[in-house]
Amino acid sequence: MSSYTQKKGFGAAVWDYITTVDHKKLAVMYLLAGTLFFAIAGFEALLMRIQLMKPNNDFVSAGFFNELLTMHGTTMLFLAATPLLFAFMNMLVPLQIGARDVAFPFLNSLGFWLFFLGAVFLHLSFFMGGAPDAGWTSYASLSLYSPGHGIDFYVLGLQISGAGTLISGLNFIVTIITMRAPGMTFMRMPLFTWTTLVASALILFAFPPLTIGLLMMLVDRMFGGNFFDHTMGGNTVIWEHLFWIFGHPEVYILVLPAFGLFSEIIPAFSRKRLFGYSSMVFATILIGFLGFMVWAHHMFTTGLGPTANAIFAVATMAIAVPTGMKVFNWILTIWGGSIKVTTPMLYALGFIPSFVAGGVTGVMQASAPLDYQLHDSYFIVAHFHYVIVGGIVTALFGSAHFYWPIFFNRMLNEALGKLTFWVFFIGFHLTFFVQHFLGLMGMPRRVFTYMEGQGWDQFNYISTIGALMMGVGVILMVINCLMSIKGKPAGRDPWGDGRTLEWSIPQPIPFYNFRQTPLVRGLDPWWIEKQEGNKEATFAEPIGDIHMPNNSAIPFVISLGLFIAAFGALYNTDADKPWSIYVLIIGLAITFGAMIVRSVKDDHGFHLHKEDILEIEEQLYGKGGNK
């Protein structure tokens, strides 16, 4: 029996996951970690909605409410939506472009562990003296004023997990540029791969300003720096600029892959190629580009002057054009197709009107003078939840149903899936639709309570009911996922309507993905093969040796070192904790030591020979293989 196919004990399996560099296993880890943080942040949201259910409520205290709202926003964006999308990118991009792994498998693992340990570090703040409480934007004057270590947790945790995100983004770009199978030209790439490419490029240019912003905050809070201290010549508006130069593209980093996911689901269940593929690609790039030109629309009320406000207002409106192109292209993909309303398709159908509603309120806010009223009111809360829940979360749920067989070779339950959709979708609109009006009726965002007699009571009550429904929806979704463990193997292309390469691979997917590198003959290669009556992809090579990377524990050790060092840095400002400096040094020594080990130890990977491959395939698919 080959060593590749042996059953492993529990300890060995854990070790395997800690050291793995396989993009599919990392995808599963991203999925689990992202779901964990999604659940935590969702729970925080529920606590906040319960507090706001009635006026003058005392369910949670004012200080704790601020911690909740900060951690909800930070966690949802950095530690839930990002890793969940990374799960799909990691799983799908190599499969969609016909690659055996990503360009830098080692970095892929490093990216995951940095993200995960950074996220754990940030969450430990709840048990170690209080979480950050200055909002996910953490505006400089308030975050410098904030007592305790909450903001330090925010700064250090995001610095570590941000580095992980950056590394993963870099990895995806190189993978897509250099690892495509023969015939997979750029204009034949599935749209999800395209959006991953553009989103990764955005990560690359958006995260460094955040890194610098966090560095400056760290220096100010821990080493007596003066970047944001106006009495020493500093300027807090610099933080606002740096944060939003990062923060606005961040929205597109999340929503573009969501667009990509829907651009896979909609053609599959319409049995029709994506309408206007090239204009979809163009729109993606244009949105990515414009995404960097509009950050100051978050600062219309900061006082940048009318010229800056006018320019950024018009630039922001311009984004509506490529986004509109996308929406119409999706609709025209459905038009003339053969629509099958499966659960993923249901999410896609629900997404289109919800996202359009979120988009048009965005244009309203882009109108600077109108935004003077809307800014920092509940209207904004409604708007970005329409975009994020209506756009990104529906994409994640829909794709979870769609790609579950690729991840786990199991299908999710369709009936339960549709029920989940309706509960979640109605709850979502109930929660956020009324918040538009709360904002217009004068309710500022980020308030822990409100007095009676301001006309807000009823809508807040409705909103809380909606939030509870969304909570039920998420629980149903998790139940569905857990139930699938007992399900039957799904097999290759279980939906029957798969169009891209990932559906051409027999299930379960072997760790080297493709026994032979596929030959791509057009857009939607698997659809082309199926139309020609082929049962398998066309290959570009005979069966031969496959070169694969070695597993490694070093990424975990590097991340662990930084995780330890972060505690040292955090407590370094406390006079009563002299040991902290040693913790810092030990942590950094572990990290740099591991990096040096990595660079002096040769790692050539290993070769998988033809006989091994045939043996593995026999184990997976039975005698004679699954030809």
Place this chain on the structure above:
Amino acid sequence: MMKGLKKWRLFSLLAVMMVFLSGCGEDYISALKPSGQVGKEQFNLLLLATGIMTLVIVVVSVIYLLAFLKFRRSKVGENVIPKQVEGSHTLEVIWTVIPIILLLILSVPVVTATYKFADVAAMDEVDEAGNKTALTVNVTAKLYWWEFEYPNQGIVTAQELVVPTGQKVYFNLKAADVKHSFWIPAIGGKMDTNVENLNKFYLVFDKESADLKDGVFYGKCAELCGPSHALMDFKVKTVSPEAFDAWVANMKATEGQTASKDSTDLGEATFANSCLACHAVSGVGGTGGVGPNLTTFGDRNRVAGFLEHNEENLKAWIENPGEFKPGNLMMNPEGTAPVYGDLTDEEIQALATYIMGLSVEK
């Protein structure tokens, strides 16, 4: 079929709600019921934008629902392979150009209004005698309260802004500690109070506030500023220009007013011992008060900006301000006791009576 209908119903429901709700909210706080030129123009912009956006939503929804109803697999047949259309240049051009036109229509009033609202040149205009012609208010936002200085009149008040109707009132906005944001929803949009620079803008107040439910418009802090951000409210009293002048004269008349430690009134003596270091009782002066100026306390509408205005609340507040506004600076840094120590019940009662009696209108 049922599902399609459900979605259709949802949308018509939303449309009806939209119409219904545009007349919603309370007229002392809702941006949907503006009582000033700035707010009205912003409301008109809201109507224009909503109109265009509703048009977009309706067009998209109609095409989308038609597509959905016509091309379901149960209708077109299980084994039909649809024509694999690549795209259409004509259509691409149409749905690029039409949105651009719609956005241009919107952007013209947007850009115009942006410049208009930022025009504060009149702030510095002077008449022949060298007096400023426009009314200017310097707003200083401090942790959980607001200070309003009238530099041309030489008076200062807190928590309750008093302004005349029918003229442009100019504001210099600044924060003393962390960033806040100054917002009177029913009058017009907000502007941030930064720590390092002055922001300037103007508002116009059309309606006298006396007819409103509480006799005031509501003002809010719109930027997260700490635990009590939600409670950092202020009130706006709009009065006729004549009444405003009278109010200014009354304020000026309080010049030199103070509390004496030797007073026979226990309230005044306690105030002088425990409160005067931070709270002034004379309306003449400049900004920079550690605590809100209390000269007009008896005329106000709320205790601490948000509690109902009665002696009970005032007494409770004096006894433990941290309970009502967590993180406020009347408490010692540990948050265990007020900075003025624990007062006896008798002292608190006297103090409340004294503070309630501070007034320029009665």
Place this chain on the structure above:
Amino acid sequence: MDFNTKFTPHTWPDHPEQATMEGKNKIVGFWIFLACEVVLFASLFATYLALKNKGPAGMEFTTQGLFDLPLAFAMTMLLLTSSLTSVYAIYHMRNFNYKGMQTWLAITLLLGLGFLALEIYEFQHYVHLGFTFDQSAFATAFYTLVGTHGFHVSLGLVWITTLLIRNAKRGLNLYNAPKFFVAALYWHFIDVVWVFIFTAVYLMGVIG
């Protein structure tokens, strides 16, 4: 081509750093990493320019009074020359002249060390004058920008030294050729950043 293949000057490819898939990936990836570093430094530059000469009321330090152009010029020349010597090193690497590459990289290291020594001297001098890190927003921005660059130089020095020691005994092959190439790329990048620092901080500080 295999990593362990032994080469002669005749069989050595023209672009050894790109002869393997791993090498190609590494170089594409590194260029993208440098793009990201550009944004990182751009943020620092923008912050520095915004906070230049800003400090508490009555601050005595300004760019004009503080900076010493001859010293900055000497540092610039050291770093520019080290960039040139690293070009020679890569030239020899492509010609399969291992000794030549080692020699030129060693010279690069020495020049880099010289630069770092001058920078440390400069900082020490300023601190001595009272221009400490927490003295003003200007000081914080200055030390953060120039210090981040200095940190990059130190990393580069450690990196190249490690490479030289690790590969001292085994000569060139397709496994380590991309490593040398990428380290040289990094060194050039550091140099380019310094040119901008010299211009934006020192020249524009003293003259502009």
